[in-house]
Structures are given as C-alpha cells and as structure tokens.
Amino acid sequence: MTMNSETGPKHETATPEIDHPGAGRLAHAPSDHPPVPRARTGVLIANLGTPDATDYWSMRRYLNEFLSDRRVIDIARWKWQPLLQLIILSKRPFSSGEAYRGIWNEELDESPLLTTTRAQRDRLAERMADLFGDDVMVEFCMRYGNPSTKSVMEKMQKAGCERILFFPLYPQYAGATTATANDQAFRALMELAWQPAIRTVPAYFDNPLYIDALARSVEAAYAKLDRRPDLLVASYHGMPIRYLMQGDPYHCQCAKTTRLLTERLGWETGEVRTTFQSVFGREEWLKPYTVKEVARIAAEEGKKDIAIIAPAFSSDCVETLEEINEEIKESFEEAGGTRFTYIPCLNDSDAHVAMMADIVTRELSGWVSPKAG
Incomplete structure (x- = not known):
C-alpha cells in the first residue's frame, strides 16, 4: 500500500483475485493441511x-x-x-x-x-x-x-x-x-x-514477427497519408554512450532492428534513420539525439515531411505520446518542417x-x- x-x-x-482451479487437500495429507x-x-x-x-x-x-x-x-x-x-x-x-x-x-x-x-x-x-x-x-x-x-x-x-x-x-x-x-x-x-x-x-530485436509487426504498422500509417513522407525516423530510447563502451549490446541491437525493418519494407539503406531520445543529465548519450536530429533534417536536408516510429517501446507512454508528439514534433516544426507523422507503438495490435x-x-x-x- x-x-x-x-x-x-x-x-x-x-x-x-482469481479462484485457484483444482485447489484442495492433498490425497494423503492430514485433515488440517492447508488447501494446495x-x-x-x-x-x-x-x-x-x-x-x-x-x-x-x-x-x-x-x-x-x-x-x-x-x-x-x-x-x-x-x-x-x-x-x-x-x-x-x-x-x-x-x-x-x-x-x-x-x-x-x-x-x-x-x-x-x-x-x-x-x-x-x-x-x-x-x-x-x-x-x-x-x-x-x-x-x-x-x-x-x-x-x-x-x-x-x-x-x-x-x-x-x-x-x-x-x-x-x-x-x-x-x-x-x-x-x-x-x-x-x-x-x-x-x-x-x-x-x-x-x-x-x-x-527479440531481430525476431521476424517483431520486424514484420513494425513494418505492418508503418505500411498501415503510410496508407492513410496522401503522400509518402521524405524520411522515416526510428527513435529509440537513449542511454549514456559509456554503457556501450562497457559492453551493453543495446546500441548494436537498435541498429540491427532498423536495418531489418528497412529490408522488410523493401526500402533503400538510409530511408530509415536511427536516432535516440530521452537524454538525461550532462553525460554524453548515444547520438544522434532525436530532438536535435529532426530539426537538422528539416533545416539542412530540406526534408519537411517525416514520419517517426519508436521501435524500442512496446506500448505508448509518456516518452512517445508526450515527448515525441510534442517536444520532438515542435523541434521539427520550428526548424521548418511542415508535416510530422507519429506511428503508434505496437501496443495490443493483432x-x-x-x-x-x-x-x-x-x-x-x-x-x-x-x-x-
């Protein structure tokens, strides 16, 4: 409590609370034995x-x-x-x-x-x-x-x-x-x-059914748009780069997820961009940072129409619904971006x-x- x-x-x-199916006394247990x-x-x-x-x-x-x-x-x-x-x-x-x-x-x-x-x-x-x-x-x-x-x-x-x-x-x-x-x-x-x-x-970062589920979510979102976005950004939760140096496999597994998703979609290398969000503290984290990268993409690459997906999150949460849909979207639009499409997490989809x-x-x-x- x-x-x-x-x-x-x-x-x-x-x-x-649930009932315990089959709960009862053991066959050879004394009469005062608790139910099992x-x-x-x-x-x-x-x-x-x-x-x-x-x-x-x-x-x-x-x-x-x-x-x-x-x-x-x-x-x-x-x-x-x-x-x-x-x-x-x-x-x-x-x-x-x-x-x-x-x-x-x-x-x-x-x-x-x-x-x-x-x-x-x-x-x-x-x-x-x-x-x-x-x-x-x-x-x-x-x-x-x-x-x-x-x-x-x-x-x-x-x-x-x-x-x-x-x-x-x-x-x-x-x-x-x-x-x-x-x-x-x-x-x-x-x-x-x-x-x-x-x-x-x-x-399960490289599980074929996981990759397929991600790809289906992208395809479904794109099917609802009147034109294909200039770029798909795969925004993963960040971590201090020091953890990578200490042997944590997260960064490599994120990169492989992006590569497999790109292949499953049948797209060219580079059409899905890996970034990292939710930076905390002064320490250097995995880069590029999503909030800065989307602004750079709009201002320097001239890609004004992007979609963004969060493959590391199994459920929509404050990092996706608030951080991506508000803070990161605002950064993109302030840099000249005109259309920002957030593709929801897999959640409880079929x-x-x-x-x-x-x-x-x-x-x-x-x-x-x-x-x-």
Whole structure:
C-alpha cells in the first residue's frame, strides 16, 4: 500500500483475485493441511512502470524508485542520492506530473502505459487459453510502481504457478531495462518460501514477427497519408554512450532492428534513420539525439515531411505520446518542417499479440504442451 498526500491510503493497482482451479487437500495429507492449488505454469509480462497519479507525491515516489535504481543511474550513492533527494525530486515531479496529465487516461484514472499493458495481458491470456486451457496463467507487472513485480509473483505462486516465464517487454536488451526487470523478478523470488522455477525471455530485436509487426504498422500509417513522407525516423530510447563502451549490446541491437525493418519494407539503406531520445543529465548519450536530429533534417536536408516510429517501446507512454508528439514534433516544426507523422507503438495490435504468443509458446517448450485438437 502506498500513501497519497491528497487522497490518503492508496492500494497497489492489482489484477482481480482469481479462484485457484483444482485447489484442495492433498490425497494423503492430514485433515488440517492447508488447501494446495493445482500446479500451473505462469507467464508474467513486465513493463517499465507508471505513477499511481499525477500529483507531486505520487510522481515523487515513482521517480525516486526509478532514479534510485543503480541499473539506471550508476553514480556512487553518496554522490547521487543527495542530488536526487534535495534537488531533482524537489522540482522534477512538477514537470513530470504536467507531462503525464497531458496524456492521462481520465476515464480509468491511470496512465496509458498501464491501460495498454493490461490489454496486452488480456489478449495474450486469450491466446494462451486457446492453446493451453487453464494450465497457463498470464499476468502483468511493472518494474517501478504498481502492480509491482513482487506482488504479482506472490499472487501467481499462491495460485499454483510452480513455473513462471518472465517476459520483459523490451525488444532490445539493455542493462537499464531488461536487466533491471529481471533483477526485480529474482529479488521477488528471494522472499518466497516456495520459489517457482523461472525462465526469462531474451531480447527479440531481430525476431521476424517483431520486424514484420513494425513494418505492418508503418505500411498501415503510410496508407492513410496522401503522400509518402521524405524520411522515416526510428527513435529509440537513449542511454549514456559509456554503457556501450562497457559492453551493453543495446546500441548494436537498435541498429540491427532498423536495418531489418528497412529490408522488410523493401526500402533503400538510409530511408530509415536511427536516432535516440530521452537524454538525461550532462553525460554524453548515444547520438544522434532525436530532438536535435529532426530539426537538422528539416533545416539542412530540406526534408519537411517525416514520419517517426519508436521501435524500442512496446506500448505508448509518456516518452512517445508526450515527448515525441510534442517536444520532438515542435523541434521539427520550428526548424521548418511542415508535416510530422507519429506511428503508434505496437501496443495490443493483432500482429504484436501474435508475436508475443509465438515467443511465449516457444519459451514454454518443455514446461507445458498445447492441448490436442
């Protein structure tokens, strides 16, 4: 349970409680033995995270958890924490809250990322039910915020999941995304008396179904336009260039995704441009920076009509709906750009869910088999 300064206690956003299929006493157990749920296999999809609300204290809790992660900010704690607690978290919750308010799902009172990840869970669960019946339970969690990884893993273990496939929804591997999500899953296991066996899904940046889903989204967006844009920009989340030098494969995997997408579209090399967004702090990050590159493209290359896609994001969120659609778009238009087309993330599209189901089915091999017929 978390506290909200305006509304008082606020419980974690959690999926509804479920019955435990087949729960009962073991055949040879004493009469006072607690009920034991029938053994099942779990699939847990994980996304980055979301604040519970847009007020100052909700944003501060979320940002504190996120920016205190050593995988995200690896500066020595004695240097970083005073700066974070006394300066950054005194100001940034206001600007971040304003950004979230501009995209907030008012109907459900939650962030679009939470709405979309739940929809992905629901659609994937339908696919798994068709294949495996009720032998497979599908849930979702967030690395930061709610529903927390720990709370959902505990729920799944209590529901009988003796095996869990953990699926971070990051196509390209990075220490600050995939690795920290996995870290949190293993921390949750450390607190369970009965630990499920666990597998983690590897990066899928070059998966043919992922590339095809991206290409389909581009083709569908272009089909709605009266003319083809001059250039497609593939904007990936940025990271300090130092991480690349230390061996993180993220940059190389982003480059390969762009190359494979270009090939799948049947376009010439250079017709899809790789850039990086969401730069934070004074350290040099992977370049070119999206916000500066789109302005340069308009001013120096004379390309006034561009489209932009965000292949590293599995769901639309503040970085796409607010940063790309507002800050980056504004930079392009101020430099003379005339038409800016944002192509939404794959979200819960048919092609994306089919890709997720294919990956999950493959990774569950040896644990559970599809039902006959």
